[in-house]
Amino acid sequence: MVTALLSLQENYWEEYKLEAEDVSFLYDYLLENETPLTSEELMPILVEQRINREKVRLEKKRLDGNDIYFPKAHYKVGSKLVFPAFAWQKGEVVGHREGENPADGQFKVIQVAFENGDKREFAAGIEDHILNIPPEAAQADSLNSEAVTGDYRDVLIEQIEIGLVDNKDFIQIAGRWFLRALLVDVNAGHLNLAEAILDMNEGGPLATADLIKEIDLPGDVHPNLIEFSLDHALQEDPRFDEVGPAGIVAWYLKALEPENVQETPLYLRYIPIEYDPETLTREMVALEDSLDDELTP
Template structure:
């Protein structure tokens, strides 16, 4: 990030100098104030550095200007043109030092258009150089590193053990680990960072611009490995069949696994409707909509940060798992406010760097009729509308009460083992949901929420199935019905 602009600017300067030398080397730069004679070779900056040769010189006639000369120039590309000479007052007398003084030849424009591609090439070049080492996005010559031995690293491990689960900066570790004080402090810090990075006991968990260290063995299991409910086996589908309505719904659902090309625009707050997988795992999705609210990193796969309860201001340790795009650490908070799948959570940046605020609109628990998932004697799930205690605002199309979590866990495991065809699974769930509606219609968002009770799936494959399979009939406004549902059964 820091090196690329410098290299681009250096390359621009070199190209400009080379081009200017080449252009000026084939003749004098034409300036109206100069005097010329027949045979002089000129280049014309205002004509895109076109070249020419003075064929003749004659006096100019214009009483308003005074004395000057006119040169007849044979242009290299063919043709003749006349130019003023010996004319002191003319705007072209200011020499054009930059042969390409335009936006396309500026550092900003080049980085805007080619920045990502250049960054990849630069990274590949740096990685291929065995004489360089990298830590937290920064590169350094390997030969200059200070020796950090196993004893130093063992001491660093002990210091982190005593930190009570708090990540520590390199500076904090160096206060306890004795390294030579006669060497440049920045060199010592980089050397320590590199040694920690190369030792599998340590994990760099700081956000971009901050190096923080943690012991891998102290990281939660669901940070080091993706929780079962968030694991997705990709389903092939054709995105071209998705209608504009479907694409709009996909963007609204903000699933972190979506293939939708949704820009990550900075926002102040995002409302997330919990799906069952995230509710069960105690996580939040790091989707395109919320990505800018959470800390990120140059390299670290996991970032430790702080969540703040928007109501009580209490803080909670949390983790961004960048590769799998989820935030871990909300299980207790979900239980505290009696949240369920479909509950709405507001996410916004905190006042302090590295803090993110989460808040739900909690209320006095009341009994409400909502969709509820039950597990039958055969281990399969069924849906019913039952009265449940509701203690927070929810999305009506996403809400699903889960009275018996253990039974649903078993149903999830059974579904994973049986691995029914995706279309059949969708059909069976839709058949069950359609019984809760007098018209037998099911909204795609309701189906998405219910499907994720037993199999992790982003909206794309589901919507493509609804769009292409004749068993599903669109009746308007993203509501669907089953074609001749009596022909289908949950075990078909």
């Protein structure tokens, strides 16, 4: 049995970037499933889709419009073939004759001219032959979704964030991505009611689900859509502050937050100091570049 090894270029996933087809796929996926997902949750779904797309491309490139040679098939002069048993070399049928081996019954022998100038003969019209078994597809780790998501997790998540953050069709709240077009309408009355509920609960914090119980939002919509829509509306309203730990959404009324929460403590206030960048050593520049906080330009 012939094995067909498919592989991507060595640095394919290291240089991964979100393409238009990826964005379109994510849009359709979120539209169909109606569930907000984090970049980490989208990552394996996207990798699987990209791998499937690349497999189709590699197979198409390997065949390049040619047919795979099988001894059981019949070919005419001019037929273009690819031969898995000969490292997927391509050739063209330039002639044929009757076969001469009585043990194989009636069959043809085709003459094939390869792209490198070689000419060889092959049997055609023989049903019982090992090469009639289709090549078994083997794949390198670069086409193994489990290996890819394990080895390149951080790169992939980062590129999903970069690829979606400026796309107006997508919005992100508390680390989860969703489609702007699917947001449920949350009006000023709903937000005023949310403010009153938090006020009655000493400012909060309250989970979004707790607020929804007291607010008259559409009941015929997927609960995930309602929750995400309310989160988005609260996030856009300066009266509310999202104070939950990573992965958990909890809302607090800003007006009732302690004073030391509303204002930056004195010892955390940043006072810029002028300096000449030319005086920095390479190590200092590298350290400066590695800093990533709310004060980074």
